Amino acid sequence: MKHDNKPHKKIKRKLLDKYRLVILTENTFEERLSFKLTRLNVFVTATLFLIVLFTGTYGLIAYTPLREYIPGYSSTALKKRAMALNYKTDSLQRVISMNELYFSSIKKVLQGDVSAVEFNKDSIIESIKVEASEVDFNPSLEDSLLREKVSKEDKYNLFESATAGANFVLFPPVNGTISEPYSLEKKHYAVDIAVVQDAPVKATADGIVIFAEWSPTTGHVIIIEHSYGLISVYKHNSSLVKTQGDLVKAGEVVATAGDSGEFSTGPHLHFELWNDGYSIDPSNFIDFN
Structure with a gap:
């Protein structure tokens, strides 16, 4: 049985039939231009033109600053x-x-919401002895040569290299009688020194004021941060001379003693010392009399 190929031939003929596109002058009908075309050529040319048009438009929008003017796109500077x-x-x-x-x-x-830490001195000493016994203290050749070199340098630069270490001395903030001593059992991490009203309160060492405010329970409070991880606290003052951020020197007046705060029973200074987060007894380092 033979298939009828006439429709296919008809479509092929329509696509490949040649036409002439002629451009004439309207008045004289003089031929100006003429083109030989087929429907297939026109279709292919139109398709290629649309592809080039879409590709160019996409490239212009995606890779040029023009995309910033299109809603939905964000600028590079904004990103x-x-x-x-x-x-x-x-x-x-x-x-x-x-x-x-x-x-x-x-x-x-x-x-005062802190807990004191107790160290077993004997266990620490024993552990140090054990660690020391495992170390070889015999100097190596490189170490011996280095020591000899440093010794020769120090011999001729005695006055330049021999610098004394800084002595860190605590200055008594006030002079008076201790009315209540430091006590871990009572959770009293300070010493209370009885003084007269408005007695000058002085900084115990060089440092910077990190807190200077008033609280209902402890009155006017000032806290100073010093070197070596030391912090000093002064409570129940009648007034403050320094503010937060001020630099102070040892012995410089920072407040006046008083009776401010609910926990105060008379003119006195509530003085605390903290070292690396642990409270220490100020009377072991300062003579308040």
């Missing part, structure tokens, strides 16, 4: 600014977290 703000926000969150931890520790110092 950079958003990233910078994101990094800055993350940094600020970290700073806020550190400040919250810092103020939380200061709050514990003010409220």
Whole structure:
């Protein structure tokens, strides 16, 4: 049985039949231009033109600054600014977290909500002896040569290299009688020194004021941070001379003693010393008389 190929031949003939496109002058009908075309050529040419048009439009929008004027697209500068703000926000969150931890520790110092840590001196000494016994103290050849070189340098630079270590001395904040001593059992991590009203309260060492505020229980409070991880606390003052952020010298007046706060029973100074987060007895280092 033979298939009828006439429709296919008819379509092929329509696609391949040649036509002439003639451009004439309207008045004289003079031929100006003429083109030989087929329907297939016209279809292929139109398709290629549309592909080139779409590709060019996409490239113009995607890879040029013109895309910033199209709704839905964000500019490069805006993206950079958003990233910078994101990094800055993350940094600020970290700073806020550190400040919250810092103020939380200061709050514990003010409220006396801390626990003393007791060390077993004998166990520490024994552990040091065990560790020392395992170390070979015989100097190596490199160490001997280095020691000899340093010894020769020190021999001729005695006055330049021999510098005395800094002596860290605590200055008594006030002079008076201790009305209540330091006591771990009573959770009294301070010494109370009885003084006259408005007696000058002085900084016990060089440092920076990290807290200077008033609280209902302890009155006017000032806290100073010193070197070597030392913090001094002065409570129940009648007034404060320094503010937060001020630099102070040892012996410089920072407040006036008084009777402020609910926990005060008379003019006195409630003085605390903290070293690396642990309370220490101020009377072991300072003579208040």
